[in-house]
Amino acid sequence: MATLGSSPSDVNRFLESVSKNEYFTGEIIIVYQGTRLGYSEFCSVIRPKGLSTRVLHSSEKGLSKARNLGVLNAETGTQCFLFPDDDCYYPPDFFYLLGKELLLSNDESTLLLGSVYDPKTSRSAVRRVWPSSIKEKDSWKMACSITIFFKGQKNNMPKWNESLGLGAEFPSGEDSLFAWEVQNSGIKTLYVPHLVVFHPYKALNRSREYYYKFGLGQGRLDKLRRDVSHNMTFNIWTVSKWFISIGAKRGLRKSLKDGYLYGYFSK
Secondary structure, eight states: OEEOSSOHHHHHHHHHHHHTOTTOOSOEEEEEOSOHHHHHHHHHHOOOTTOOEEEEEOSSOOHHHHHHHHHHHSOTTOOEEEOOOTTOBOOTTHHHHHHHHHHHOOSSSEEEEEEEEBTTTTBOSSSSOOOSOOOGGGGGGGOOGGGEEEESOGGGSOOOOTTBSTTSSBOSOHHHHHHHHHHHTTOEEEEEEEEEEEOOOOOOOOOHHHHHHHHHHHHHHHHHHHHHHSOOOOOGGGGHHHHHHHTTOHHHHHHHHHHHHHHHHOO
């Protein structure tokens, strides 16, 4: 878990939700990315609830940087990695259901993708409706960081691209690239919608800055995929669904397009 430490109460809610899962047998690594001055204070106010918990301090900000640091410090032999946000939490039966899916998977490495839901508003916290099924070849498009569950050793898992994600130069697309790289390496991907992660619903930010930053990440995502596959052609309509969702808001469409083009063509 990456956190700036601005809301310890959210972190404590997460820890409490894990403690209520009797089938959880792992370790929680929290990567604190706030100032050094606040590190001790943050550690003093979080409540591990008897869980095996470590708090690491990173002077460099960035969601992908934090995740890579957490994986680097994970115990050798870890069998499954999860990447929660600091404001998400789990249902009481989550790790029981996850454990069943891990046992059903006979492959040494597997990528499981779940869904997101806000129980307080009774709606999806990320998309309007999560589908009941996803074609494996397209599942990377539906990847959401907090619903990525990687079964396997850490040396078989791709690193999070540190140029993508919140806090990076291109602040989106890190989860889609991660899932795409896993699939591209030949590892099986399974979509399991009943593996639900709770996350508060947040209304879509309709500012030009938001769409520009989102476009930056999507453009760089497509460029990175093209550089690996060598057979992709540039196509601005890869983000057409976002253009459509913005509708008649011409200024927002332009911000998204400008960000996408810069992310795709910049060095």
